[in-house]
Amino acid sequence: MATVDYDEMWRVAHDLADAARSETLALFRAPGLTAESKSSDYDPVTEADRAAERAMRDVLAKQRPQDAILAEEYGNQAGTSGLTWVLDPIDGTRGYVAGTPTWGTLIALSDDSGPKLGIIDQPYINERFCGGGERADYMGPQGGGPLATRATTELSDAVVFTTFPEVGSAQERAGFEAVASQARLVRFGMDCYAYALVASGQVDLVIEAGLQPYDIQAPIAVVEAAGGVVTDWQGGSAAMGGRAVAASNPVIHAKALEILSRFAG
């Protein structure tokens, strides 16, 4: 387990978020933004994605050349420090190319034990959610403050978010539905923003599948720093992606996991 100088690492993390913002905002809602397809399904990878990742890699090349990089667009780079920056330049690219405001940039710093700190950045809305190293706070258009999850303990009182029906196998959708059918309110399709809402004490559960490590490591750091719990659907680490459940507290997490684990075979 590598030693983390949190003061330095938070400075680097904010520099990364600022560098990505400049690129993503410059192209957001720009006429003619090209959405290419990486695969047979529609998977837009825009120039903004790539420009934002390049800007972040430039920051790391100058400030932290000893650290590894795990990122969406340009692949992985080895390091010597035992620390890895895990970067998703635009989480929610489909929303970005449709002009919706809730796409974000995800930045995490991790070692072998998992994420040590993370940022969920919302450039257009001008919000930044930060967690890790004894820090759990946000800045937003109406001011900032601490992040703290809420104490909901019954599924019947829970607000549940997911990206389903867009992502997941039939069995995974059934697992989500089994939890959602008991919840007070279900909302869809906010990508990383849903995790920021768990950390903000607004939402109780986020249930997802088909995740990459760079989709979930920053949310893990932010949600857990705010008092929540994030695991896979069997209670293990979600840091390498796949299925994830983020909960506002251990009690509601256990109740969701009891259901989801039946669909995780």
Place this chain on the structure above:
Amino acid sequence: MATVDYDEMWRVAHDLADAARSETLALFRAPGLTAESKSSDYDPVTEADRAAERAMRDVLAKQRPQDAILAEEYGNQAGTSGLTWVLDPIDGTRGYVAGTPTWGTLIALSDDSGPKLGIIDQPYINERFCGGGERADYMGPQGGGPLATRATTELSDAVVFTTFPEVGSAQERAGFEAVASQARLVRFGMDCYAYALVASGQVDLVIEAGLQPYDIQAPIAVVEAAGGVVTDWQGGSAAMGGRAVAASNPVIHAKALEILSRFAG
């Protein structure tokens, strides 16, 4: 058809939006915000909804007592001018109580022929979309500018939004799916924000059902001022609610309507 002094009416409309903003922002993400249920389904009506509508009614009582009011929370009020203010203090209340940022306030001024002007206001994001009386423009956190829809003419190139799967009968969902299956990209669950994105040239179609007049009159004004077309699923006026299709231009509107009309019986 009543005569409309657009200079005066735009001043009133902005005063209404400003008055509602103060109330909605004061309670947004506040701890313990009570979500009551108006019906057997979960339909949160918060104090913020009611406070925002009261604030707007106070503005109208002072500035336009001769106009009628059609609004969500406190019902309708007759007028003598032939003009009606159509108000939805919080469109997207479910999103509001879940802490998501894309809820909005909808304000329209209408006469017998339909909406003459409208505002889609986004208080938290600090965006305001305005259309009617030779005006089609927006202000936002990154600046402002004109609103203009785009020229997409093929469904296979279209970005489609809806609030389905949450709203609509099985037949209505089938109608939406018949259009969505031909589209390039489908997104869910943005409430009134989706119409602002049509007006902004980001989205080609919004397809909805189960609407109230106060859900759709401001979007009609904003989308049509920006060059789009809004009708019901049979090509008639959507101003009284029910099913609606908003399109970026007449060509893509006709193609969507050709499909949707088969499901509108």
